[in-house]
Amino acid sequence: MNTDQISSYIMRYLDAMSCSIMEKTPVYVTVKLSEQADRLLTNRPYYWGFIDRTGTEAETMRYTFVFDPANMPADSFRAPISYVTAPGVPANPVAAGEAAIQRTFGVAPGFNGGARGPDRIPRENVDFGSRRLAQIMEVAKESGRFVSLYESLDSGSEIQFARGRHSVAYEPWIMLNVKLEFACDLKREELHSIGFSLISGTLHTDFMDKMMQCELTPKLPAQVHTMAWRYTLDQAVQQIEQLLTEHVRNSDETWAVEASERLEDEWDRLAAYYEPLLKEEAENKAKAAANEGTVSVTESEIKAKADQASESIILTIEVTEDKRDDTEHETTDKEPPNERTLEEQYEMRRNEIEWQFQPRIEMSIINAAIVYLRSNKVMT
Amino acid sequence: MNEDLQPQHAEERVPLRIDRSWLESFRTRIDHNGPWDDWTLFQLAYEAEQARLVKSFDELQCLTHLTSVEPLPHQLDTARKVLHEMRGRAILADEVGLGKTIEAGLILKEYMVRNLVKRTLILVPASLVLQWVRELNHKFGISAVAQKKPYHWQSEVVVASMDTAKREPHRSILMEQEYDMIIIDEAHKLKNRKTTNYQFIVQLRKKFCLLLTATPVQNDMNELYNLITLLKPGQLGRQGEYSANYVADKRLPKNEGGLQQELSKVMIRNRRGEGGVHFTKRIVKNIPLTLSAEEQALYDGVTTFVKEQYQSNGGDLGSMFAMITLQREVCSSRDAVFLTLVNLSKKLAEDSPIRSKIWELVDLIKGIKENTKAETAMNLIREMNEKVIVFTEYRATQEYLMQYFSNHGLLAVPYRGGMNRGKKDWMMDLFRGRAQVMIATEAGGEGINLQFCHHMINFDLPWNPMRVEQRIGRVHRLGQTNDVKIYNLSTQGTIEEHILNLLHEKINMFELVIGRLDMILERFEEQGSFERNLSRILLEANSKEDIEREVHSLGQSLNSIRDEVHTDKTIQAQDERRAAVQSFLNQYSTEAEA
Structure with missing residues (x-):
C-alpha cells in the first residue's frame, strides 16, 4: 500500500465510523474519534466502563495519524512517546528546548504526560506495517463481516418507468x-x-470488483421487489466451495510434493539418529534388568545363609549401580524430575517436523454478503 | 456438513480444510434480516486482506512492513537463505557487529507476516532482554514483552533470560507450550550438552529455531556438534559418526570440505570485509590547545600534589586511586577537580597537613577565569554546524559544559548512564530532532545508536583505549553513511598529549578495523592493564623527558603486538590447535558460498 492508498483507507474508515476530522493534509490527519471508534481503537476499557456505569458524557480521544512520516514537518518539541500538547506549545522553540533541558535538572515542573486530559493529541504513524494500521485493518475485518445490499435505482428514466408501471425485480x-x-x-x-x-445458480468470479463498481445501498429502494430464492444458502455455499475445491485441485502441487519429500527426508535423518540410540538404551535396560535379577537371586541365596552375608550384598549392589551409571552417561544427563525420556524426545522431534513441513490447504471466509441486483443486470 | 469434500482422495492429496464456523452466524442474520454491517467497512476488510496477501512462497514479504529499519544486503541474503534453504532452523554465526539481531528479526517478522509463526520464545542473557524487546518493537513492529510475571509466558512473543526460563516454576510452564519459533541469543552457552541449559532447550517443543552466536566453536570440535544436534538431531550423524568423519583431534577438524558442506545446510557466517558489509572511514583530527597561565598552574599544582602523595605513600599504586582520578580530572575541567578535592578533604582529619595543600589547590581553581577547552570545543562545534556528540568522563565536566553551552546559545542535551530508559530515549529523540549537541558521559552499554550524527569530540581521553573505541562505536557503526570525524582536544604539556600521541600516532588506534583493538589489548594486558601502566609512568617519572620515554616504550610494545595480531603469527605460535579450529571457521563463510 502506498501513502495515497493508506490515506484513502484511513479516511474512509474514519468516515464510516463518523469521526470528525479536525485537520487533513496529504501527510497527516488530525481527528476526534467517534465513541464507536474510540471504544474499538484506544484500548481504554476502564474509561469506558466508568462512562457506562456513571452515565457521564464521554470525552473521546484525538489523534494525529501520519500517513507519510518521511514528509512530516519537523514539529514542536516532543517527548519520545510522541505526545504533543494542543494549546500551550511555547511559541519560541528555543525556550521550549531550554525548558526541556532545565527539566532534566529538575528545575522546571516535569513533563506531565497525559495528565492534561483532552489537550493531549497523540501522534502516530500509520505507514504500512505500523501497528496502528494493522489494528484498524483488524477492526475493519471484525466490523465488516456480513452485509445485505441493494443496487440503487439511479437513472431518472428508469425510475420514471418503474414508478409508472410495475416494480423492478431484483435477483x-x-x-x-x-x-x-x-x-x-x-x-x-x-x-x-x-x-x-x-x-439461476450461475457462478461468477471476481464478484467483489464488480460490486465495488456498483452503487449499492443497504435499503430496499422504492418500487423494487426481490425475487424468491430458488437455491438455499447451503446450496450456494456448497457450489462456491466446490468451485474453489476444483480450483485447488487443479493448481500446481509441486510445492506440496516437495514439502512432503522434505518431511520424509527429515524423518529419515531423525530415525538414523534416534533409532540406534533407542536400541542401545533398550539393550542397556535389558542388561540392567538382568543384573537386577542377579541381585535378587543373590539376595535370596544370601538370605538362606543369613550369617555371613553382609559383605557380598554390598558388593553386588555396587556393581549393578556402576553399570547403570555408565549407560546413562551415554544418552542423557542427570535427570530432573520432569525430564522426557529418549523415546518421548524422538516422538517430539518427529511431531515438530510434521508440524513444520506437512503441506496443507485452508479455505476461510473473509466476509459474506447478500446482494440484490436488477435481474437484467448483465454480468460480464 | 462434512469437513472434507473429497475424502476418497484424502490420503494422496494435500489435506484441504474448509472453515465453516462463520456460516451459522451468517444464516442467523439472514433469518432475522440483520443486524448487517457497514458496506464501507466490508470493503475495507476486503482491501486489508488484499494488501496483506502473501502472493508467493519465495518473495520476502516483510520488507513492505518495515519502515524503521533498512536491512543491509548481507542481512537480507541471510534471511532469504534461512527461510528458503534452511527452512527456519539455522545457526546465525555472523561476526560481532554485523547485525545478527536484525537478521533474526527479519526472519521472525517474515514468518509472522505469513502467519506461520505466532507464539515465539526468545531467550537471551539477562542484560539483553530489554534491548531485544525494544528492537523488536521499534524496528520490527513486533509486540514483544519482557517476561516479568508468570502470566507473561502466555503472551505471543516473550523475551526472557535463559537463567530464569530454565528454573522452576517457569521450566514446567514452558515444557507444556508449543512454540512456533524459538530464538536463542549468545547460543554458545549451549555448547555443552551436559549442562542444564542444553537439556532444557532439548525439552522444548518448537517448529522453527534460530541460534545466534558469534563463536559457534571456540576450543573443541564437539561444541559445534552439540549446537547443531540441538538444532537438528542427526544432521552431523551420531556422535561416533561425527568423530570418525570430521574430527582428527579434539581441536582439529578433518575432511574440512565435507564438514563445511554439512555446515552450510544449517549455519550462516558473514564476516567483516566481505561484500555488502561496508564501514565508512574514520577521520581523526587532533586539536592542540594551550592552557592559560592559571590553568597551567592548576595542572602543575595537582601533578605535584599527586606525585608527593605517591612518594609519601611508599609507591603503592593500589591505594592511589583517588590521586590518579585527580590527575585525570585535571585534564578535563576545573569543576571535576574541584569536586574530588572537596570530597578528599572531607575525608581527612581536621588537622591533616594535606588539607591545607588541598585548599591551596582550590585557591588555584578560584583563580581560573576562562576554560580554554570548553571555548575551543564550542568554536569547533560552531564551525562544523552539524550534529555532534561530545564525550567526557566526568559528570562535573558534563554539567559545566551544559551550562557553558547554554549560556552561549548552543542547544545541548545530556546523556549519562544513570538515566532511566525513558529518559535516555527522550534525550536521544531531542538530539535527533532539536539539539545540535549531545554531551555524554557514558559510551558503553547498549542503546545509544547515533548513526545520524557523524562528528564526535573527545573532550577528554579515557585512559582505557577500549572506552575510546566504545565511544567511537556509538557513531561509527553499521548504518552510518558518512565518514566519521573524530576530534581530540589535546592540551599541550599534559599527560593527555602523551596518551593521545600514543594512541593516535603510535598505534593508530582511531583508524583500526573494528574488533582489532580488542585483540591487541587482550594480548597486551596479559602483562597488566593499560591504565595501570600509564598511572605508574605518570607517578614515577621525574621529568617530562621521563614521561616521554616511558610512553614511547609503551607504544613500542603495543605496536609490536599490533603487528603480531596483524599477521596472526602469535595466535599460531601460542596455540596451533586452537588456531586450526579458528581458521577453519574463518574460511567457513567463503567456502560455504561456493
Missing part, C-alpha cells in the same frame, strides 16, 4: 470472499470473490 446473489492458504514451512495465499445467483 439475490450470495457473495463469499474467500482466502485460500497453501502452507508448509512457507505459505502462499489467494483471494477469491465468488458470487452465486440464488435464482
Whole structure:
C-alpha cells in the first residue's frame, strides 16, 4: 500500500465510523474519534466502563495519524512517546528546548504526560506495517463481516418507468470472499470473490470488483421487489466451495510434493539418529534388568545363609549401580524430575517436523454478503 | 456438513480444510434480516486482506512492513537463505557487529507476516532482554514483552533470560507450550550438552529455531556438534559418526570440505570485509590547545600534589586511586577537580597537613577565569554546524559544559548512564530532532545508536583505549553513511598529549578495523592493564623527558603486538590447535558460498 492508498483507507474508515476530522493534509490527519471508534481503537476499557456505569458524557480521544512520516514537518518539541500538547506549545522553540533541558535538572515542573486530559493529541504513524494500521485493518475485518445490499435505482428514466408501471425485480446473489492458504514451512495465499445467483445458480468470479463498481445501498429502494430464492444458502455455499475445491485441485502441487519429500527426508535423518540410540538404551535396560535379577537371586541365596552375608550384598549392589551409571552417561544427563525420556524426545522431534513441513490447504471466509441486483443486470 | 469434500482422495492429496464456523452466524442474520454491517467497512476488510496477501512462497514479504529499519544486503541474503534453504532452523554465526539481531528479526517478522509463526520464545542473557524487546518493537513492529510475571509466558512473543526460563516454576510452564519459533541469543552457552541449559532447550517443543552466536566453536570440535544436534538431531550423524568423519583431534577438524558442506545446510557466517558489509572511514583530527597561565598552574599544582602523595605513600599504586582520578580530572575541567578535592578533604582529619595543600589547590581553581577547552570545543562545534556528540568522563565536566553551552546559545542535551530508559530515549529523540549537541558521559552499554550524527569530540581521553573505541562505536557503526570525524582536544604539556600521541600516532588506534583493538589489548594486558601502566609512568617519572620515554616504550610494545595480531603469527605460535579450529571457521563463510 502506498501513502495515497493508506490515506484513502484511513479516511474512509474514519468516515464510516463518523469521526470528525479536525485537520487533513496529504501527510497527516488530525481527528476526534467517534465513541464507536474510540471504544474499538484506544484500548481504554476502564474509561469506558466508568462512562457506562456513571452515565457521564464521554470525552473521546484525538489523534494525529501520519500517513507519510518521511514528509512530516519537523514539529514542536516532543517527548519520545510522541505526545504533543494542543494549546500551550511555547511559541519560541528555543525556550521550549531550554525548558526541556532545565527539566532534566529538575528545575522546571516535569513533563506531565497525559495528565492534561483532552489537550493531549497523540501522534502516530500509520505507514504500512505500523501497528496502528494493522489494528484498524483488524477492526475493519471484525466490523465488516456480513452485509445485505441493494443496487440503487439511479437513472431518472428508469425510475420514471418503474414508478409508472410495475416494480423492478431484483435477483439475490450470495457473495463469499474467500482466502485460500497453501502452507508448509512457507505459505502462499489467494483471494477469491465468488458470487452465486440464488435464482439461476450461475457462478461468477471476481464478484467483489464488480460490486465495488456498483452503487449499492443497504435499503430496499422504492418500487423494487426481490425475487424468491430458488437455491438455499447451503446450496450456494456448497457450489462456491466446490468451485474453489476444483480450483485447488487443479493448481500446481509441486510445492506440496516437495514439502512432503522434505518431511520424509527429515524423518529419515531423525530415525538414523534416534533409532540406534533407542536400541542401545533398550539393550542397556535389558542388561540392567538382568543384573537386577542377579541381585535378587543373590539376595535370596544370601538370605538362606543369613550369617555371613553382609559383605557380598554390598558388593553386588555396587556393581549393578556402576553399570547403570555408565549407560546413562551415554544418552542423557542427570535427570530432573520432569525430564522426557529418549523415546518421548524422538516422538517430539518427529511431531515438530510434521508440524513444520506437512503441506496443507485452508479455505476461510473473509466476509459474506447478500446482494440484490436488477435481474437484467448483465454480468460480464 | 462434512469437513472434507473429497475424502476418497484424502490420503494422496494435500489435506484441504474448509472453515465453516462463520456460516451459522451468517444464516442467523439472514433469518432475522440483520443486524448487517457497514458496506464501507466490508470493503475495507476486503482491501486489508488484499494488501496483506502473501502472493508467493519465495518473495520476502516483510520488507513492505518495515519502515524503521533498512536491512543491509548481507542481512537480507541471510534471511532469504534461512527461510528458503534452511527452512527456519539455522545457526546465525555472523561476526560481532554485523547485525545478527536484525537478521533474526527479519526472519521472525517474515514468518509472522505469513502467519506461520505466532507464539515465539526468545531467550537471551539477562542484560539483553530489554534491548531485544525494544528492537523488536521499534524496528520490527513486533509486540514483544519482557517476561516479568508468570502470566507473561502466555503472551505471543516473550523475551526472557535463559537463567530464569530454565528454573522452576517457569521450566514446567514452558515444557507444556508449543512454540512456533524459538530464538536463542549468545547460543554458545549451549555448547555443552551436559549442562542444564542444553537439556532444557532439548525439552522444548518448537517448529522453527534460530541460534545466534558469534563463536559457534571456540576450543573443541564437539561444541559445534552439540549446537547443531540441538538444532537438528542427526544432521552431523551420531556422535561416533561425527568423530570418525570430521574430527582428527579434539581441536582439529578433518575432511574440512565435507564438514563445511554439512555446515552450510544449517549455519550462516558473514564476516567483516566481505561484500555488502561496508564501514565508512574514520577521520581523526587532533586539536592542540594551550592552557592559560592559571590553568597551567592548576595542572602543575595537582601533578605535584599527586606525585608527593605517591612518594609519601611508599609507591603503592593500589591505594592511589583517588590521586590518579585527580590527575585525570585535571585534564578535563576545573569543576571535576574541584569536586574530588572537596570530597578528599572531607575525608581527612581536621588537622591533616594535606588539607591545607588541598585548599591551596582550590585557591588555584578560584583563580581560573576562562576554560580554554570548553571555548575551543564550542568554536569547533560552531564551525562544523552539524550534529555532534561530545564525550567526557566526568559528570562535573558534563554539567559545566551544559551550562557553558547554554549560556552561549548552543542547544545541548545530556546523556549519562544513570538515566532511566525513558529518559535516555527522550534525550536521544531531542538530539535527533532539536539539539545540535549531545554531551555524554557514558559510551558503553547498549542503546545509544547515533548513526545520524557523524562528528564526535573527545573532550577528554579515557585512559582505557577500549572506552575510546566504545565511544567511537556509538557513531561509527553499521548504518552510518558518512565518514566519521573524530576530534581530540589535546592540551599541550599534559599527560593527555602523551596518551593521545600514543594512541593516535603510535598505534593508530582511531583508524583500526573494528574488533582489532580488542585483540591487541587482550594480548597486551596479559602483562597488566593499560591504565595501570600509564598511572605508574605518570607517578614515577621525574621529568617530562621521563614521561616521554616511558610512553614511547609503551607504544613500542603495543605496536609490536599490533603487528603480531596483524599477521596472526602469535595466535599460531601460542596455540596451533586452537588456531586450526579458528581458521577453519574463518574460511567457513567463503567456502560455504561456493
